[in-house]
Structures are given as structure tokens and as C-alpha cells.
């Protein structure tokens with residue numbers, strides 16, 4: 001099975017272009033299956049503001065109290081997931097939405113409970129359920145909310161979750177769809193990046209904020225089993241006539 005893991009950033013879901021769905025159709029016709037993992041950072045921020053809960057990030061990761069986690073899950077599973085599944089279905093793709101914790105698909109452990117609260121890193125992806133759905137040409141759409149060994153929910157950055165899913169499935173490609181055309185250095189999009197180059201760009205501050213978990217997830221996915229990684233835009237470019245545009249890791 002040729003699988004592409006597609007991470008849709010919260011910054012982009014409501015703005016996904018028609019070209020994006022046309023490109024997905026072309027890839028499906030070429031024999032690819034898809035697993036989607038989505039974020040929803042802006043939607044979560046909006047809801048936290050409504051509940052007067054402060055928003056705090058550290059290196060692109062949300063500091064997550066139990067209350068923040070409850071609101072994040074409510075938004076991701078109840079709103080963003082529904083929205084993306086509906087958009088896919090409206091464009092003729094069979095899609096099923098799941099919380100990452102459902103069926104223990106995404107298992108995680110705390111990163112640093114004192115510093116970040118209920119934030120996790122994935123330590124296992126249960127691919128069985130994903131593979132059953134894919135074998136029936138149904139595309140799973142996952143939130144990044146994960147479950148710990150002791151049965152607690154954890155907030156996992158969606159880039160990290162997508163990278164872990166891509167590695168576990170040995171995906172041919174993991175695409176991070178975001179609101180920029182790729183990783184920029186000044187006004188230029190960098191077409192290819194290696195791990196040392198990424199480390200340097202983070203150190204010098206060229207890569208910052210939400211791009212940090214994205215490139216770290218990209219490195220990890222590449223190291224742990226995904227063949228190729230692409231960071232690209234869901235608004236303007238994505239893929240057309242077999243021409244990929246954006247920033248690649250790997251050949």
C-alpha cells in the first residue's frame with residue numbers, strides 16, 4: 001500500500017484550496033492512500049479566549065493545564081475534525097474522523113509535566129485500525145489528542161503526531177500542509193533541507209515558533225521510517241502536474 005500522511009495545520013484547514021482537493025484526486029488515481037492528521041491551534045486559542053483561559057506556548061508547544069486539555073479536545077474532536085472530514089467527503093473522498101486516543105491509535109507520555117503540563121510525545125502508533133480502514137479505501141482523519149499508558153489524555157502537537165504516524169506506517173511521503181509555501185530564509189523558499197541545516201536555522205532564529213515542531217517532526221519522521229517529507233502550502237501551491245513545490249527533506 002502506498003501511503004501519504006497529510007498533516008493539515010489549523011492555520012489552513014478553512015482555507016484549503018480547490019487545487020488541494022484536485023491534487024489529492026490525482027494522487028488517489030496514482031494509487032496512493034491517505035491518512036490525515038490535523039491541528040487546530042487558532043480554533044483552540046479562540047475557544048480559550050472565550051473561557052478566559054490564558055494561552056501560553058514554549059518552543060511551539062502549548063502549555064496545557066487539565067482545563068486547557070479539555071477545551072483543546074472539545075475543539076479538535078468536536079469542531080476541526082468534523083470540518084475536515086466534511087470537506088473531504090464533499091470532495092468525494094471517503095473519510096472517517098477519529099480522536100487520536102480512539103482505539104489507542106496514538107499512545108503518548110508526558111514530555112515534562114512540570115514545565116508543559118498535559119503535553120505528550122508519541123511513544124507508539126497502533127497502525128492496525130488505520131490499516132483496516134486504508135484497506136477499504138477509507139481515509140482516517142486523526143486529531144493529535146493521545147492516550148497515556150495510565151489512560152490519561154495528552155495534548156500532542158499535531159506536527160509531532162503526523163510525523164510519528166508517517167514513520168509507523170513507513171509512509172512514502174509525509175506532507176505538512178501549512179500557510180506558507182515552505183521553509184523560508186528571508187524571502188526565498190528553501191527547496192531542500194538537511195538535519196544540520198535545520199539545526200543551524202533554528203539556532204540563528206530563522207526557523208521559529210510553529211515551524212520548530214514542524215521541522216523537528218519532519219526530521220524524526222525521516223529518521224524513523226518515512227521516505228520523504230514535504231512542507232508546503234495548502235492555499236497556493238501543493239502539487240500540480242507531478243511538480244511538487246515546497247521544502248523537502250530527503251531525496
Ligand SMILES: Nc1ncnc2c1ncn2[C@@H]1O[C@H](COP(=O)(O)OP(=O)(O)O)[C@@H](O)[C@H]1O
Pocket residue numbers: 008009010011012039041177178179180182183184185206207208209210211212
Ligand atoms: N523559516 C520559516 N519559514 C516559514 N515560516 C516560518 C519560519 N519560521 C517560522 N515560521 C512560521 O511558522 C508558521 C507555520 O507554523 P504554524 O503557524 O504552527 O502552522 P500550522 O498551523 O500549519 O501548523 C508560518 O506561518 C510562519 O509564521
Ligand SMILES: CC(=O)N[C@@H](CCC(=O)OP(=O)(O)O)C(=O)O
Pocket residue numbers: 008009010011038039040041042044060061062072119120144155156157158159210
Ligand atoms: C502541545 C500542542 O501544542 N498541541 C497543539 C495541538 C494542535 C496543533 O498542533 O495545531 P496546529 O497544527 O494548528 O499548530 C495545540 O494545543 O495547539
